[in-house]
Amino acid sequence: MKYVDEYRDPQIALGIAQCIASRVTRPWVLMEVCGGQTHTLMRYGMEELLPKEVELVHGPGCPVCVTPLEMVDRAIRIASLPDVTFTSYGDMLRVPGSDSDLLQVKARGGDVRVVYSPMDAVNLARAHPDRRVAFFGVGFETTAPANAMAVWQARRMGLKNFSMLVSHVLVPPAMSLILSSPSNRVQGFIGPGHVCTVMGLEEYDDLASEFHVPIVVGGFEPVDLLEAILMLVAQLEEGRAEVENQYTRSVSYEGNPPAQRIMREVFEVSDRKWRGIGSIAESGLRLREEFAQFDAERVFDVEGLSAEEPKECISALVLQGLKKPVDCSAFGTRCTPMHPLGAPMVSTEGACAAYHQYRRHTAYVTVDC
Amino acid sequence: MSQSTVDPASFTCPAPLKPTERIVLGHGSGGRLSAELLRDVFLPLFSNPVLDRLDDQAIVEIGGVRVAFTTDSFVVKPLFFPGGDIGSLAVHGTVNDLAMGGAKPVFLSAGFILEEGFPTADLRRIAASMARAASAAGVAIVTGDTKVVEKGKGDGLFMNTTGIGIVPEGVRLSANRARPGDRVILSGSIGDHGIAILAQREGLEFETEIVSDSAALHGLVQAMLAASLDVSAETSGAIRCLRDPTRGGLSSTLNEIAAQSLVSIQIEEAAIPVHDQVRGACELLGLDPLYVANEGKLVAIVAPEAADCILAAMRRDPLGADAAVIGTVGGTIGNRRAGTVTMKSVFGSTRIVDLLAGDQLPRIC
Amino acid sequence: MCLAVPGRVVSMEGSDPAFFAGCVDFCGVRKTISFAFTPEVVPGDFVLVHVGFALTRVDQEEAARTYAYLAQIGALREEGLAPEEAPADIGATP
Numbered sequence: 001m002k003y004v005d006e007y008r009d010p011q012i013a014l015g016i017a018q019c020i021a022s023r024v025t026r027p028w029v030l031m032e033v034c035g036g037q038t039h040t041l042m043r044y045g046m047e048e049l050l051p052k053e054v055e056l057v058h059g060p061g062c063p064v065c066v067t068p069l070e071m072v073d074r075a076i077r078i079a080s081l082p083d084v085t086f087t088s089y090g091d092m093l094r095v096p097g098s099d100s101d102l103l104q105v106k107a108r109g110g111d112v113r114v115v116y117s118p119m120d121a122v123n124l125a126r127a128h129p130d131r132r133v134a135f136f137g138v139g140f141e142t143t144a145p146a147n148a149m150a151v152w153q154a155r156r157m158g159l160k161n162f163s164m165l166v167s168h169v170l171v172p173p174a175m176s177l178i179l180s181s182p183s184n185r186v187q188g189f190i191g192p193g194h195v196c197t198v199m200g201l202e203e204y205d206d207l208a209s210e211f212h213v214p215i216v217v218g219g220f221e222p223v224d225l226l227e228a229i230l231m232l233v234a235q236l237e238e239g240r241a242e243v244e245n246q247y248t249r250s251v252s253y254e255g256n257p258p259a260q261r262i263m264r265e266v267f268e269v270s271d272r273k274w275r276g277i278g279s280i281a282e283s284g285l286r287l288r289e290e291f292a293q294f295d296a297e298r299v300f301d302v303e304g305l306s307a308e309e310p311k312e313c314i315s316a317l318v319l320q321g322l323k324k325p326v327d328c329s330a331f332g333t334r335c336t337p338m339h340p341l342g343a344p345m346v347s348t349e350g351a352c353a354a355y356h357q358y359r360r361h362t363a364y365v366t367v368d369c
Numbered sequence: 370m371s372q373s374t375v376d377p378a379s380f381t382c383p384a385p386l387k388p389t390e391r392i393v394l395g396h397g398s399g400g401r402l403s404a405e406l407l408r409d410v411f412l413p414l415f416s417n418p419v420l421d422r423l424d425d426q427a428i429v430e431i432g433g434v435r436v437a438f439t440t441d442s443f444v445v446k447p448l449f450f451p452g453g454d455i456g457s458l459a460v461h462g463t464v465n466d467l468a469m470g471g472a473k474p475v476f477l478s479a480g481f482i483l484e485e486g487f488p489t490a491d492l493r494r495i496a497a498s499m500a501r502a503a504s505a506a507g508v509a510i511v512t513g514d515t516k517v518v519e520k521g522k523g524d525g526l527f528m529n530t531t532g533i534g535i536v537p538e539g540v541r542l543s544a545n546r547a548r549p550g551d552r553v554i555l556s557g558s559i560g561d562h563g564i565a566i567l568a569q570r571e572g573l574e575f576e577t578e579i580v581s582d583s584a585a586l587h588g589l590v591q592a593m594l595a596a597s598l599d600v601s602a603e604t605s606g607a608i609r610c611l612r613d614p615t616r617g618g619l620s621s622t623l624n625e626i627a628a629q630s631l632v633s634i635q636i637e638e639a640a641i642p643v644h645d646q647v648r649g650a651c652e653l654l655g656l657d658p659l660y661v662a663n664e665g666k667l668v669a670i671v672a673p674e675a676a677d678c679i680l681a682a683m684r685r686d687p688l689g690a691d692a693a694v695i696g697t698v699g700g701t702i703g704n705r706r707a708g709t710v711t712m713k714s715v716f717g718s719t720r721i722v723d724l725l726a727g728d729q730l731p732r733i734c
Numbered sequence: 735m736c737l738a739v740p741g742r743v744v745s746m747e748g749s750d751p752a753f754f755a756g757c758v759d760f761c762g763v764r765k766t767i768s769f770a771f772t773p774e775v776v777p778g779d780f781v782l783v784h785v786g787f788a789l790t791r792v793d794q795e796e797a798a799r800t801y802a803y804l805a806q807i808g809a810l811r812e813e814g815l816a817p818e819e820a821p822a823d824i825g826a827t828p
Contacts, residue, residue: 001649001761003740003780003792010715012804015811036737045718089785090655107391116654117786119768142738146787149770153752194738197782197790220738222716223804249797250738250782250790259771259789574764649761653783655737 003249007221014049016226020233021051028236029055029185030229031178033171034140034192035062036220044222054229057186057324060174060274063139063167064091068273070307071167072097076105078134078165078300085111085128087121088136098307118150118164125154125162134296137164142194144168144285145259148266151287151294163296166287169272171195172203173283179211188232190225191217193247198263200255204243212241219247266291397444399617399662400725423629424543425612426470428536435536437472439463443528447569448491452562452581455528456495458664460502461585462615463532468587469611469667471542471594472534477503479513479530484523495526506585508532540594546609547630552676553696554669556589556689557582559619560647563661568650579646584665586613589688596682597675607675613667617725618660620710622668624724627698628708636696636722637713659712660725670698738784740792741767743777758783 006012032038038058041047047056060066076097079086086102093102093114106112111131115121118135125133137147147164154162171192178184191204196217204215214235218228228246235242245251263285272284287295297303395402412421419427426439443459453461460477467474479499483492503510561582568579590611597607610630614622619641627634643651643658651658665688671679676694683689701707710722739760746756751773758767758781765786769775772788781788 001645001652001740002742003797004652006801008715009808010717011812012808013716015807016804018811019807043720044714044716045720046716048718049716103393103395104391107393119786142784142789145771145789146785149752149768149787156752194782194784194789197738227804248800249793252790252793256771256790258773262770568763646762649763652739653741653760653763653765 004221007219007223009223013222013226016223016230017049020054020226020230023230023233023237024051024053025237027053027055028187028233029057030188030190030232031057031059031186032190032218032225033059033061033175034190034195034220035064036194037061037190037192037218037225040220040222040225046222046225049226050229054233059178059186059189060277061140061171061192063143063169064095066169066274066276067092067095067138067167068275068307069098070273070305071165072101073307074297074300074302074305075136075165076100076102077302077305078296079105079110079112080108081132081300083130083132084300085113085124085131085133086136087113087115087124087133089138090114092136092138118147119153122150122154122157122159122162125159126157129161132161132163132299134300135162135164137166137168140169140171140192140195141199141263142192142197144263144267145198145256148262151266151291152262154294155291160293163294163299164287165296166267166285167272168267168285169274170269170283170285172207173280174274175207176211177277177280179207179213186213188213188236189215190228190232191215191243193217193219193224193251196245196247196251196255198256198259200260201243201245201251201253208241208243214241214244216244216246217251219250397616398725399615399621400660403617404724422543422545423625424470425466426472426534428470428472435538437467437470437534437536438532439466439470440529440531441466443530444524445566446524447566448495448525450569450581451565451578453583453664454495454498455526456497456499457502458581458583459528459530460499460506460508461583461664463530464506464508464585464587465613465664465667467532467534468585468590469542469613470534470536471540471590471608471611472536472587473591474506474508474532474534474585474587476511476533477508477530478532479510480528481513481515482523482527482529483515483517484525485517485520487525492526502585506587537594541606542608542611544610544612544626544629545631547626547632547634547670547698548609549632549698549700550673551609551670551698552673552694553623553634553636553698554671554676554680554683555619555641555693555695556586556667556669556683557665557691558642558644558647559614559663559666560643560651560658560661562664563618564647564650566662567654567656573650573653579644579650582663582665584688586665586667586688589667589683589686592682592686592689593669593679596679597671599678607672608669608679609672610670611667614663616662618658618662619668620659620722621724623710623722624708626668626670627710630698631701631707633699633701633707633709633711634696635699635711635713635719639715640693640695642691642693659722738782738789740780740782741765743769743775743779743781743788745777746775758788 038061041056072095078084079102095101102112121133121135151164175189178186201217208215214232216228216231218224224247231244231246266288267285268288269282270284270286271279271281273279292298396406397403419429426437428435428437441462443455445455445458448455463477464474561579565579565581593608610626612622612626623634647658680692680694683692711719712722713719741758741760744757744759746769748754752770754769754773755766756769757764767783768787772781772791775781775791780792780794782790782792
């Protein structure tokens with residue numbers, strides 16, 4: 001597969017890993033923000049390829065995991081209505097709300113459907129005027145243009161039965177939060193390649209200079225991530241703190257202007273709660289007032305629905321990179337992908353789930369045999 | 370850039386998932402939820418030595434003859450797909466479950482649950498397909514049943530086939546017989562059936578159509594058993610176990626074998642055959658081929674000294690042309706626990722091939 | 735939410751920019767994709783597709799340039815040689 005296979009070439013990957021090993025002179029702590037990058041790192045066991053001086057910790061880059069509890073509860077409430085067809089990406093269906101999840105709503109007879117694109121939801125609404133179709137709009141900036149376009153097109157078509165439950169989150173405020181924390185250990189970031197494909201690099205200039213931290217925007221294949229790590233190590237060894245672009249086949253400085261335009265037209269920045277973290281100012285997107293008739297929270301009157309988050313796990317520390325999933329005493333025992341206690345175990349992108357699915361054997365005592 | 374004043378020490382966690390009081394789709398996926406349903410609901414009430422082996426088929430002795438007995442239900446949508454339909458699937462599926470026990474399949478039953486309003490022409494088409502599949506497989510459909518449910522209560526057609534076969538003397542295949550050192554052989558490419566079905570549902574088109582691999586495997590199995598006798602004249606003990614990786618994919622099958630034999634299994638990513646278009650579809654939909662259903666493939670655990678010979682025999686059969694050794698059975702020392710399946714990537718690093726909880730949900734991240 | 739897959743543009747249609755769409759091929763698998771955010775694409779181009787929308791044209795020249803460099807690292811490794819330090823021109827600063 002072109003533009004995929006070449007970036008999984010073992011010779012190149014191992015060659016870059018060797019470059020990293022020969023370049024590094026002291027320990028460095030690096031973080032990738034994006035869940036898709038976490039997934040690749042885990043799936044290919046890339047920690048095994050890196051020298052021990054390079055420590056990878058995993059950030060809150062899983063929008064599924066950080067969707068606030070009350071948003072999931074609102075989705076469940078809407079999906080349970082008899083005239084509603086509730087559409088969502090697959091990952092959201094297993095996320096536990098306060099006492100149920102969307103799969104269980106489906107089991108009880110709710111019309112819950114997995115779609116590949118928000119346009120599938122719009123087309124469903126057009127084809128079934130007797131149903132109210134709601135779409136769960138979760139994601140970072142990568143997914144926002146598509147969601148914005150879906151709402152925009154719904155208005156163009158004059159649809160009266162389509163709405164979106166918006167729970168978008170933004171990457172720069174999350175990085176800022178982590179960097180502002182007094183216990184922050186992260187010294188360099190692998191930037192989110194597809195978020196930057198949309199948004200460009202300007203916001204990351206501000207972060208790099210404010211916190212004096214190098215940021216290398218990376219892609220999602222093993223070679224991309226290794227190259228980004230090499231570039232970060234080079235910067236750190238040389239004492240630089242710049243924004244660099246590894247993912248040049250996809251990311252440009254200005255990003256994608258038409259995509260940004262539609263986002264600005266349909267959405268506005270808002271405060272947003274992140275599950276397991278709390279409210280972060282100006283860290284999310286909501287629908288603008290003129291699109292109120294497409295806002296599922298208002299259409300279904302669920303804005304007031306709030307939820308209590310009980311205490312237990314260390315997910316916050318994991319999300320910040322202060323702890324590894326295996327450091328948690330509940331990991332793999334009381335907390336598993338089947339019975340998650342915390343946000344990072346919920347989605348396949350979350351650090352704990354990825355660890356559990358691909359890498360938990362490293363938590364056991366290794367005996368040479 | 371605004372800075373937040375959130376105190377990391379006060380972060381909290383969401384509520385734990387409560388046990389489900391209702392069946393969810395994942396319970397039928399062949400993964401962990403399915404296993405739990407068996408363990409928690411059925412086994413405690415039905416338990417007996419034959420059932421507890423949890424093989425694809427039950428092998429019982431009647432009057433000195435070893436009879437293999439199995440049942441399978443079919444709820445596939447769409448009913449018609451490239452490479453087959455619910456009818457041919459129903460014949461092949463049950464024939465294969467018998468074949469995995471080393472049995473020669475002889476008789477099938479066919480049960481139909483039809484929804485009121487189902488087109489008779491479609492039923493004729495499905496029955497014709499079953500007749501062809503049964504004839505080609507050398508089995509007779511000797512009994513059956515038909516029920517009709519009201520419109521809205523049945524989703525078109527649900528089917529069940531039950532099969533009987535005869536297990537030759539000396540053939541003992543079971544998922545609990547794998548031993549450290551054994552080789553893991555896969556008969557061909559994975560993911561074809563699941564992707565053929567999903568492609569229809571998702572409206573994907575293909576340059577060259579992806580066709581379900583649904584096929585009867587007992588001929589291939591006979592060839593393998595014959596080859597294993599060449600290696601060791603005593604018994605066909607060289608083949609420990611045969612399984613067909615249907616729902617839940619290759620991952621579920623390997624995890625089941627490892628768990629029942631109390632061993633670990635290591636496979637190599639580079640050795641697993643996957644058609645380009647299946648790969649493309651999986652990338653696009655965010656799926657992993659290891660978890661996608663197959664209907665015309667088998668996994669064989671064989672003694673190391675017999676591997677080459679059995680592989681050669683498989684490759685001579687059209688259904689085993691792409692057969693390959695994909696891994697080895699290992700012990701359970703240290704970080705290799707019993708029931709663990711690991712895969713070595715093209716980079717040389719190792720990852721766990723986990724049992725999926727429920728249905729594989731397409732990734733967006 | 736970042737799974738974006740590269741595919742080759744096969745055909746396109748639609749005069750209204752917001753509804754500009756077409757067929758993209760992913761290793762033999764074909765799907766209808768919206769080009770609302772990549773109005774400049776032509777058949778033969780590669781695009782990165784996410785949830786039914788093309789997010790960007792893959793910069794093939796840039797990819798070829800940096801890939802040639804990466805391939806060198808791979809070739810060096812195959813011969814058993816390892817570069818002593820990161821080459822100066824790695825990556826591209828914006």
